[in-house]
Amino acid sequence: MGNCVQTSQHNQLQQEVKQFLLEKGFTISGQIVAKMKDINRVIIATKDSRQVAFKVRHFQSKLQLKEYQDQANILQRVVHPNVVQFEEHFNSSHVFFMQMEYCPxxxxxxxxxxxxxxxxxxxxxxxxxxxxxxxxxxxxxxxxxxxxxxxxxxxxxxxxxxxxxxxxxxxxxxxxxxxxxxxxxxxxxxxxxxxxxxxxxxxxxxxxxxxxxxxxxxxxxxxxxxxxxxxxxxxxxxxxxxxxxxxxxxxxxxxxxxxxxxxxxxxxxxxxxxxxxxxxxxxxxxxxVRFVVSRSQTDSSGDFPTDSSLYKHKIFEVNPQEVQFFLNGQRKGDDSIKRLHISFEQHHQAEIYQLIQCLINMPQEISELNLSFQDIQIDAISVRELILQTKSLPVTLQNLTFWFRNVTTTCDQSDFYQNLITKIPDKIKYIGLYIEKQSLNKRMLKDLASSLKFLPPKIKSLTLGFYQNIFTNDSFKYFSLILDLLPQNLKSLELDIENNPDISTKGYMTMFQNIGSLPVQINTLYLSLKSNSLNEESIEVLCLSLKKLHNQINQLKIDLSKSISDSISFTRFCFHLPQIVGSHVEKLCLSFEKCNLGDEDISKLCDSLLKSQNHLIQVEIGLQQNQISNVGFHKLIQFINANKKAKFTDLYLGNNKKITEKEAIQVLLKIKDQIPHNYTRVGFNFGENYLIRQGLIEGENYQELENEIIKINSILNIIA
CATH class of the missing domain: 1.10.510.10 (Transferase(Phosphotransferase) domain 1)
Structure with missing residues (x-):
């Protein structure tokens, strides 16, 4: 009899919960699970296409209800992005409801x-x-x-x-x-x-x-x-x-x-x-100590620094839900913030204006700021606020990066980029502007190009990134205009044109033709063309443009990973490489990941590099996921031994499965006494082929070589 009464009461409480939420406009989308003696569980409900969770409690007296209400008021005071968001509470005749964010x-x-x-x-x-x-x-x-x-x-x-x-x-x-x-x-x-x-x-x-x-x-x-x-x-x-x-x-x-x-x-x-x-x-x-290090803090060899003092400035990654707390002074113990990354994403759409306003409280000691906007629409009033806050950034700020991924604005998109660039504070030395998944027409690129003349006078380094964009047929010549209007005092340029496979050969040729007319002060060029469709003609135009810079560039990085698929295009690049390097390039970084290169291609590359070796101090070559065998590996070793000027050489050979583990180890042991004394470091990265870390070899057949590898580790730095 007692169980029947409990079951009846339980059913009545369930019905009360359903009816009360229905009257409030909610539809229950999750099953109610309850103890026999009371509800005392969480249920899921939906209103206006938004899911929320309700914690429900059965109360049996006004005193118990008052206790629940008092506790709920305390919980609502805890507003933090890592505490579940309690939104409101209310009650029916016998059930107390607390509404909170839904967590799946x-x-x-x-x-x-x-x-x-x-x-x-x-x-x-x-x-x-x-x-x-x-x-x-x-x-x-x-x-x-x-x-x-x-x-x-x-x-x-x-x-x-x-x-x-x-x-x-x-x-x-x-x-x-x-x-x-x-x-x-x-x-x-x-x-x-x-x-x-x-x-x-x-x-x-x-x-x-x-x-x-x-x-x-x-x-x-x-x-x-x-x-x-x-x-x-x-x-x-x-x-x-x-x-x-x-x-x-x-x-x-x-x-x-x-x-x-x-x-x-x-x-x-x-x-x-x-x-x-x-x-x-x-x-x-x-x-x-474990993770935070800036690219700008690496030493001349490109390695992470060993000086622990370089790790003292944190990178704070803050999502916009934390911005109010972070920028409004509620960051105990974090008084020396130097570097900050804030990402605004689609689910912040409703609060984008308020979040941008919080930038006014940016820490005054900050030196590096990265603002990322992804899959979001920025309305006109938020655009004006962003431009206003950009103009008011702290005077200590030196590095500023904007990343716009699939961003739309209710104002004119061309005006947006132009107004933003013209309001960047004068003391900025580095600017990064990344545009991803956008439709780039001629007006947008023309306005972007014309705005570059308003960049801060002290700017020394600029990155322009274009990822997965749609270029209209008439926009390519205005991309070349961007290169023509770069600031004359610029020292370093990074140009990333990645994953735009729909660009035609003519489009690439138009884009590349002005690379050779960069401002004469630029001595560092990073050119990333990953995941594009480059054929012999476009490679030829690229090389001819790069050759025009041979007397001014001393640091050159070219990334053609997943962009060259035929041997003819690679051969043309190797043919021009000695003249591209010229007499000034001291640090050269080349990447050809997933380019289907074989041993003959490696032989051409090594011969070309040897013709360019007179001034090369540091060489880094990425050759991951190609078709290189032991023959090509031997050719690379010969290049290292023949290079009498270089101090640093790093080779990345991961996932070239034709290079056998046994052969590689034997070669490395054999060359321990042959490496020219001009080298400070020779590094090999074999990725997933096998693990060689800190001079230790792990493998069932090679444990006996461990001591020998340790002996030569001071000469040969083998990187995992």
Missing amino acids: NNLRQLLKEKSLSQQEQFHYAMQVIRGVQAIHSVNHSHKELKTQNILVNQQGNLVIGDFGLDREDDIFYQKCQSQDDLVNSQRWYVAPEIQMGQPGILQNINQPADIWSLGIIILEIFGLKYVSNFQSIEQLQLTLDLLYNQDFSFINFIDKFLTDIIKQLLNSEPSKRPIIDDVKKMIQKEID
Whole structure:
């Protein structure tokens, strides 16, 4: 009889939820799952094509409703991109509703489905830390941090959810009674001081307990899978006992630095655990050391610097949902921001104007800014605001990059680019302008060209990138006009024309013909023509133009990857190469990835390079994913031995599967005493063929060569 009453009440509550949401204009798109005694679950609903989630709670008294409302008001104060967005709350006769953003996945499922790179591991760990920091900043604690409660929103970011409402009977604090309980058990995340207490002590769960749970979550992000791998309740308890007794011997899958951080978070004494602000600083320090380095901070050889002082300036990647918090001063401990990247994407459409306005609070010490706009429409008022904010950027800013990918404006697109360029601050030394997936007509290119004369007088370096664009038939001559109107004081030009395979041969020839008339001050040219369709005629015009620069360029990079598909075109390029290099080029970088090159092509390239060697100090050649065999590899070795001037040579040979591992190793060992003394470094990158790292060879047949490789490592730098 009692069960029948409970079932009837349960059905009535479900009907009340459906009817109430229907009256509010919502359609339930997810099944209601509820406990027998109350609703106490999350449901998914849709209104105006937008999905939202509702946390629903059955209340039995006005006092209980008041408690829910008070807790909801606290949660609504926590506004942060890594905390689930609580939008509003209301109630029917017996049910309390809290509306929040819909999140289709959670961290536990993400870790099951995806193997994370180390960079992704740090990225996700930092997102969780920021969310916990936001919760603690309002003197609140989560009380139930676990991977199931860290959600993945529709933008792919982690947001902390499911906290703050009645949990007295939650499985989080129950003992495991069965194997099913074990799989679903959350005792793994509970701090020892809470585990040793009794049910009903939720009011005593505080921020140090959250720090313990955070430590377990970070362990899981970095590869610990004990939760799903426990075979018995006893095994779970044994592992917990190890942690409670501060025995971390089983944590052998992360390095010492991370282990030291984890030990602090999992200190059995709550008072000795770090506060969340300190946790963030520790993880951020690891990120700075491991990943952050600017291309402009590389040494003359092109390698990452070994001087640790060069790593001190962070690259802050901020999505627009964080912009308000980031730029309005809410960035504790981040007072020396030098480099910042902000990406505006389609889902920010409704708030684009407000987000652009936030740029007025740009950190005054910033030196490098990258603004990316992707798959978005910028209305006229937002365009004016962007132009205004560009004009008002900090005087310390030296490097500025705009990336427009599939962007439309309600104003004239030509005027947009022109007005933006003319408002760039005078002290900028580097500008990058990337235009992707746009239709480029003659007026747009003409206006873009004419605006270049208004570039800042101190500009020394310029990058123009054109990716996957549609060029109209009459627009190519105006592209050449861009090259004619470049600032005369420019020192370095990077021109990226990539993945535009629909351009005709005539179009390419028109675009290339003015490359040879660059301003005389330009001494560095990076020309990327990846993934285009270049034939013999277009290559010929390109080479003839480049030859005109032979007396002014000293650093030259040409990327023809996936653009040359026939041997004739490659032969023409090799024929002209010595005159392109001329007497000035000291650093030459060539890339021919996926160009179907064979051994004969390599022989032509090496012969051409040897004719150009008189002034070459550094040579870098990319030959990945071609048809090169041991014969071509030997030819490259001969080129290295014959080059008596160079100090640095790097060869990239990944995925040339005709080069056998055994042959390559024997050749490398043989040449250890033959490399000319003029070399500071000779580098080989064999990509996925096999792993040669830091002078160590890993392979079932080659372990005995390890010591010999170590001996020659000071002479021959073999790069993985």
